Amino acid sequence: MIIANWKCNGSKKMIHDWVKEFKDTYISSNEFYLGIAPSYIHVEHLADLLNFNDLDIKYGVQNIDLSNGARTGAISLDMVHDMECSFSIIGHSEMRNIYGETNENISGKLDLIDKSLDIIFCIGESAEENFNDKTKEVLKNQLMVLNDRYLTKNFTIAYEPVWAIGTGRTPTPEQINEIHNFIKDVVQSSSSSNTVPKVLYGGSVNENNAQSFFNENFVDGALIGGASLNGSSFAKIVNVYNGID
Ligand code: PEP
Numbered sequence: 001m002i003i004a005n006w007k008c009n010g011s012k013k014m015i016h017d018w019v020k021e022f023k024d025t026y027i028s029s030n031e032f033y034l035g036i037a038p039s040y041i042h043v044e045h046l047a048d049l050l051n052f053n054d055l056d057i058k059y060g061v062q063n064i065d066l067s068n069g070a071r072t073g074a075i076s077l078d079m080v081h082d083m084e085c086s087f088s089i090i091g092h093s094e095m096r097n098i099y100g101e102t103n104e105n106i107s108g109k110l111d112l113i114d115k116s117l118d119i120i121f122c123i124g125e126s127a128e129e130n131f132n133d134k135t136k137e138v139l140k141n142q143l144m145v146l147n148d149r150y151l152t153k154n155f156t157i158a159y160e161p162v163w164a165i166g167t168g169r170t171p172t173p174e175q176i177n178e179i180h181n182f183i184k185d186v187v188q189s190s191s192s193s194n195t196v197p198k199v200l201y202g203g204s205v206n207e208n209n210a211q212s213f214f215n216e217n218f219v220d221g222a223l224i225g226g227a228s229l230n231g232s233s234f235a236k237i238v239n240v241y242n243g244i245d
Contacts, residue, residue: 001033001156001198001221002238003120004228005062005089010042014229019049021231027239028056032221033118034238035087036228037062040075043083060087060118063095066108077112087118089223091142093162107145118154120223121146122202123183127163135161136182143186151195157183158223164203166226173212173219176201180218207236214241 010018015038035058038046043059050057065074080088090109095101106121113119123142125135139159159179164170171179180199188196201213202223213219221241228234 001200002035002241003033003060003087003089003158003200003221003223004036004234005092005202005223005225006036006038006042006229007062007094007225008039009229010038012042012045015042015046015049018229018231018234019053019055022235023053023055023231025232025235025239026055027242032241033058035060035118037087037089043085047084058086058118060085060089060120062089062092064088064090064109064113066105066112077116080117085117087120088113089120089122089158092122093124093160093165097162103142103145110145110149115152115154118156120156120158120200122158122160122223124160124162124165124203130161130163135179139179139183140186143183143190146187147190148192150193151187151191151197152193155195156198156200156220157187158200158202159183160202160223166204168204170204170209170213173216176213177216177218180216180220184218205237207233207240210237210240 036046037060040061047059061080064077064080065071068076068078091101091106123139125138129135129138161171183199184196188194198220200221200223201219205222205224206227
């Protein structure tokens with residue numbers, strides 16, 4: 001599974017160029033889940049271009065709000081369904097840190113979505129927490145929202161150390177593998193379904209380092225920010241995942 005997170009970037013022109021660059025580089029043979037989360041207002045434009053170019057790429061959103069109605073600036077689950085999105089990212093560290101997203105909010109969003117969308121649930125520790133050896137404790141706390149939850153195949157976790165996002169720094173592939181194994185264990189024992197979830201790695205993945213992460217047993221794909229903004233770079237990462245390069 002590979003998901004692009006375009007964050008608050010993009011324009012109609014950028015998307016047009018992106019699709020062209022992606023198509024020129026992409027070697028299409030994937031059986032896996034490939035998705036893009038553009039800004040809300042570009043969802044339809046992207047969807048039309050993917051469709052027109054016959055690209056089997058799902059599209060989704062970077063967040064949803066807890067309800068509709070008097071919530072200026074928000075986007076509801078109904079609106080996301082209206083746009084025929086396949087998935088939503090939930091709990092991204094930028095939502096937690098800039099907009100004050102809490103475990104309680106996240107839990108409400110997971111209840112709301114249930115099985116109606118695929119979910120990419122983000123967790124990750126800060127640089128300070130990492131430095132103080134608190135990574136597992138922090139992740140366990142973030143994973144508490146999954147306690148006694150019945151999880152299905154629509155649910156995926158993205159491990160994104162905050163200090164690795166957009167910095168060019170990453171944990172080693174071995175460290176990532178160990179943390180993914182830990183996450184899978186915690187979720188297996190705390191969810192009521194005893195599910196071993198897919199776990200993606202996110203944080204400064206690019207076309208040069210992607211292979212080293214994908215080689216690890218417990219890495220089930222990637223969530224990609226910066227490097228997904230260029231259609232050609234993103235296609236190269238997808239080709240690596242495909243085992244073509
Ligand atoms: C992200 O923020 O989800 C992310 C993975 O960003 P980047 O790839 O730019 O580090």
